[in-house]
Amino acid sequence: MMGGGCEGEIRTEGLCDVESTVFVAVGKKVKDSKSALLWALQRFSGKKICLLHVHEPAHSITLINGKFSINRLKQQAVKAFQELEWQKMDKLLNEYLLILAQVGALFFIFFSSNMVIIRNSTEESRTRIIKLIISCKLETLNCWRVMFRSFGQLCKETQAQWKIQTGFSVYFLCNFSNLQLSELKSKKATFVCEQAPVSCNIWFVCNGSLIYTRASDGNLISHVQSIMTLPSSTSSSDTKLLWSRAKSNEEVDEQEGLSKVFTSQVLVQSTDKVVGILEPNPLVMDEMRGHGSPLPSSNKVQGHLDHPSAVVLLEGKSKGLTTSEIHGRQEHAITDAEHSKKKAFEESVRRWKAEEDAMEALRKAEDLESLCMKERKERKEMEEVLARQKQDLESMKNLHDQYTKELQMVRDQKQVLESQLMESHSVEDELDEKFVQAVKLLMTFKEKRDKLLIEHDKVRGEINGLRRLVKKDAADLSKLQFSAFSFWEINEATRDFDPSWKIGDGRYGSVYKGILRHLKVAIKMLPSHGSQGHVEFEHEAWNLGRVRHPNLVTLIGTCPESRSLIYEYLEKGSLEDHLVRNGKTPPLTWQTRTKIASEICSVLIFLHSSRPSIVHGNVKPKSILLDANFVSKLSDLWVYRFAPQNVNPTDPESSVYMDPDFLETGELTAESDVYSFGIVLLQLLTGRPALGMVKDVKCALERENFNALLDLGAGEWPLEEAKTLAHLALRCCVDKRDDRPDLVSQVWSVIELMKESCTSKLDSKGPGRIPSHFVCPIFQEVMKDPQIAADGFTYEADAINGWLNSSHVTSPMTNLKLDHCDLIPNYALSYAIQEWQQQS
Numbered sequence: 001m002m003g004g005g006c007e008g009e010i011r012t013e014g015l016c017d018v019e020s021t022v023f024v025a026v027g028k029k030v031k032d033s034k035s036a037l038l039w040a041l042q043r044f045s046g047k048k049i050c051l052l053h054v055h056e057p058a059h060s061i062t063l064i065n066g067k068f069s070i071n072r073l074k075q076q077a078v079k080a081f082q083e084l085e086w087q088k089m090d091k092l093l094n095e096y097l098l099i100l101a102q103v104g105a106l107f108f109i110f111f112s113s114n115m116v117i118i119r120n121s122t123e124e125s126r127t128r129i130i131k132l133i134i135s136c137k138l139e140t141l142n143c144w145r146v147m148f149r150s151f152g153q154l155c156k157e158t159q160a161q162w163k164i165q166t167g168f169s170v171y172f173l174c175n176f177s178n179l180q181l182s183e184l185k186s187k188k189a190t191f192v193c194e195q196a197p198v199s200c201n202i203w204f205v206c207n208g209s210l211i212y213t214r215a216s217d218g219n220l221i222s223h224v225q226s227i228m229t230l231p232s233s234t235s236s237s238d239t240k241l242l243w244s245r246a247k248s249n250e251e252v253d254e255q256e257g258l259s260k261v262f263t264s265q266v267l268v269q270s271t272d273k274v275v276g277i278l279e280p281n282p283l284v285m286d287e288m289r290g291h292g293s294p295l296p297s298s299n300k301v302q303g304h305l306d307h308p309s310a311v312v313l314l315e316g317k318s319k320g321l322t323t324s325e326i327h328g329r330q331e332h333a334i335t336d337a338e339h340s341k342k343k344a345f346e347e348s349v350r351r352w353k354a355e356e357d358a359m360e361a362l363r364k365a366e367d368l369e370s371l372c373m374k375e376r377k378e379r380k381e382m383e384e385v386l387a388r389q390k391q392d393l394e395s396m397k398n399l400h401d402q403y404t405k406e407l408q409m410v411r412d413q414k415q416v417l418e419s420q421l422m423e424s425h426s427v428e429d430e431l432d433e434k435f436v437q438a439v440k441l442l443m444t445f446k447e448k449r450d451k452l453l454i455e456h457d458k459v460r461g462e463i464n465g466l467r468r469l470v471k472k473d474a475a476d477l478s479k480l481q482f483s484a485f486s487f488w489e490i491n492e493a494t495r496d497f498d499p500s501w502k503i504g505d506g507r508y509g510s511v512y513k514g515i516l517r518h519l520k521v522a523i524k525m526l527p528s529h530g531s532q533g534h535v536e537f538e539h540e541a542w543n544l545g546r547v548r549h550p551n552l553v554t555l556i557g558t559c560p561e562s563r564s565l566i567y568e569y570l571e572k573g574s575l576e577d578h579l580v581r582n583g584k585t586p587p588l589t590w591q592t593r594t595k596i597a598s599e600i601c602s603v604l605i606f607l608h609s610s611r612p613s614i615v616h617g618n619v620k621p622k623s624i625l626l627d628a629n630f631v632s633k634l635s636d637l638w639v640y641r642f643a644p645q646n647v648n649p650t651d652p653e654s655s656v657y658m659d660p661d662f663l664e665t666g667e668l669t670a671e672s673d674v675y676s677f678g679i680v681l682l683q684l685l686t687g688r689p690a691l692g693m694v695k696d697v698k699c700a701l702e703r704e705n706f707n708a709l710l711d712l713g714a715g716e717w718p719l720e721e722a723k724t725l726a727h728l729a730l731r732c733c734v735d736k737r738d739d740r741p742d743l744v745s746q747v748w749s750v751i752e753l754m755k756e757s758c759t760s761k762l763d764s765k766g767p768g769r770i771p772s773h774f775v776c777p778i779f780q781e782v783m784k785d786p787q788i789a790a791d792g793f794t795y796e797a798d799a800i801n802g803w804l805n806s807s808h809v810t811s812p813m814t815n816l817k818l819d820h821c822d823l824i825p826n827y828a829l830s831y832a833i834q835e836w837q838q839q840s
């Protein structure tokens with residue numbers, strides 16, 4: 001705001017005395033401008049005060065959704081917004097009016113929106129102000145804080161005008177709220193001080209007090225000292241003077257205050273109404289029209305003179321009315337003015353309230369917007385938190401699923417382990433039961449053993465007595481060499497030929513077992529109708545009795561009365577019985593069979609090498625008898641010599657063993673026995689019937705599946721040796737007797753070799769198959785000191801102690817944890833092993 005004279009451009013004569021008018025620039029904030037205004041009022045007391053406010057229309061509107069350029073809004077919205085801005089300006093105007101009215105100042109108010117309507121450019125705004133300053137010859141320019149924002153630019157632009165408009169006296173009133181008292185430090189203040197023409201008067205005001213003024217020589221004159229030295233009463237009295245006036249006005253109601261305002265000489269102009277009249281400078285108006293600024297139409301500018309002496313009188317004088325008419329009009333004008341004043345006040349109050357409401361609504365809208373923003377932000381944060389929690393929940397769910405699967409696996413494993421544990425328990429119970437049974441059995445065995453020992457001692461005494469008897473009888477028999485027994489003895493020996501004592505029937509009679517002179521004997525009852533006479537019979541028997549060999553059934557004697565031959569008794573029966581297993585006897589082992597082959601070969605060599613040579617002529621499994629120790633003996637030697645002539649020596653059963661040459665020629669030779677021996681050998685190997693045997697064995701050997709023909713009941717034959725023996729047997733069975741091998745040089749050596757082999761295998765195999773429970777599970781050896789561990793298994797003491805001493809607490813068999821590490825000696829098993837070792 002500024003004050004100054006007008007050089008005809010603004011029509012102020014009578015309305016605005018520029019020489020006695022001070023222009024004060026005021027901003028939007030009354031609070032900030034009030035102190036400078038009050039200072040100016042005090043300083044230029046008696047002068048007219050003209051308020052100057054530059055209104056710059058907003059280029060954008062702030063709404064809840066953000067800022068919008070005013071160009072983007074519809075015309076109606078723009079109008080409404082401008083209307084709202086003008087209302088604000090009205091309020092501002094009223095506030096400044098109230099201040100001026102309170103101090104009773106004579107004042108003009110220029111609202112630049114009327115004079116200089118700035119629509120688009122702040123530069124334009126500044127140009128208008130400058131032109132106004134120059135055109136009005138402003139004396140004082142009060143620049144306050146808001147104006148300082150563009151003050152530098154304003155001053156620069158003003159400089160050119162100053163150069164042109166020299167001779168004008170312009171006063172700058174600079175209001176600095178933070179001006180240093182000691183020196184002028186503010187850049188803006190310094191700029192003003194340096195750049196303003198010397199003709200300008202400058203006052204530097206701080207917080208309503210004059211701090212510096214600039215002298216005509218350009219130097220600063222400090223008023224700080226005077227302020228500092230001013231008595232407080234004076235300062236306060238000045239202040240009081242200002243505020244007492246204000247206060248006294250406050251006490252008056254607003255109506256009265258306003259009346260006082262309007263009773264002063266006031267010229268006020270606003271957009272909508274003109275309280276006073278100020279005719280605009282035509283040049284300025286033209287310029288504004290050139291810029292397209294919306295100017296109020298001339299018919300809208302209505303004059304409302306609140307003071308008849310200020311306006312009406314002037315108009316009356318100009319129109320040449322009489323004094324009474326003027327007074328009448330004056331009174332009427334006063335009445336109208338009062339009425340208008342009242343209406344204006346009411347309108348102002350209404351607008352204030354409306355504006356207050358609008359401001360309140362705006363504030364609420366802003367609050368709501370900020371609340372909305374805050375809630376939006378919170379919602380976004382909540383959504384983020386929810387997303388995170390959802391993610392966490394998802395991962396927890398996945399984790400839960402994984403744990404559930406693992407739990408299920410563990411449960412399954414637990415179930416398996418439990419079932420294994422159950423099985424282990426049942427096995428343990430079974431073993432315990434077996435153990436108890438074994439202990440009981442052992443106790444029983446011990447009892448039996450003790451009884452048997454007692455019985456054994458008793459029987460041993462009896463046996464010794466009997467042996468002595470047998471020895472005596474044997475000595476007798478031996479002494480007798482070959483005895484002749486009476487029929488009575490034979491009858492008694494056979495319990496009157498008790499059928500149950502009969503052993504069997506042969507082609508040459510029935511055979512009974514009997515006890516003759518305390519010896520077990522076999523009595524062969526020859527047919528009574530033999531061709532031989534009594535002497536011949538005895539002679540033949542005597543010759544036969546002379547032939548003795550360990551593998552030949554010994555002829556003990558005869559009973560000429562009953563034509564009986566008495567032999568030693570061989571209690572294990574014939575080889576035929578054992579091969580076909582008639583008596584359900586266990587099969588002979590391959591070792592026993594090899595021994596039998598050797599023994600029969602031996603006796604045949606003996607017979608054939610006798611002088612004269614003896615041919616058995618009936619070698620077959622039925623003729624080979626076994627004693628209690630499975631020693632084989634050939635029987636029926638020469639028995640055919642006692643046979644009647646009607647007896648066929650070649651019955652079908654025996655013919656398969658017969659030498660084909662003998663069957664053809666009837667001539668018996670040693671080779672005939674070799675043939676028969678060959679068949680016996682094949683039967684020993686295969687355990688099969690003699691018929692078709694030669695062909696089968698040949699075929700098997702050719703096809704190299706002889707193993708399939710071997711009698712597996714005899715055990716594990718040494719296959720190569722068995723094959724060699726089979727080849728040898730087949731050679732014995734060739735049709736041509738000359739092609740048959742020699743028993744001594746060819747047969748005996750092979751059989752002996754096999755016998756040695758089986759002996760060495762027996763030695764290497766030890767006592768036979770080892771019961772598995774005798775073997776330590778760790779050492780895999782027969783246990784010497786078996787110990788029961790907590791897992792129920794029995795181990796060799798050294799083995800389980802070594803296991804436990806190497807920090808193991810689990811079972812070596814099940815790998816389960818042991819309940820304890822104590823060991824219990826397994827006495828029952830220890831005894832069983834010892835017994836088995838002794839028997840082996």
Ligand SMILES: Nc1ncnc2c1ncn2[C@@H]1O[C@H](COP(=O)(O)OP(=O)(O)OP(=O)(O)O)[C@@H](O)[C@H]1O
Pocket residue numbers: 503504505506507508509510511521522524553567568569570571573574618622623625635636654
């Ligand atoms: N010394 C003996 N000890 C025990 N049993 C014998 C004795 N001698 C013969 N036997 C048995 O008596 C039964 C009859 O034998 P025997 O010699 O009379 O007829 P074989 O030999 O069976 O046939 P064959 O004499 O007609 O060829 C046979 O089962 C035989 O094992």
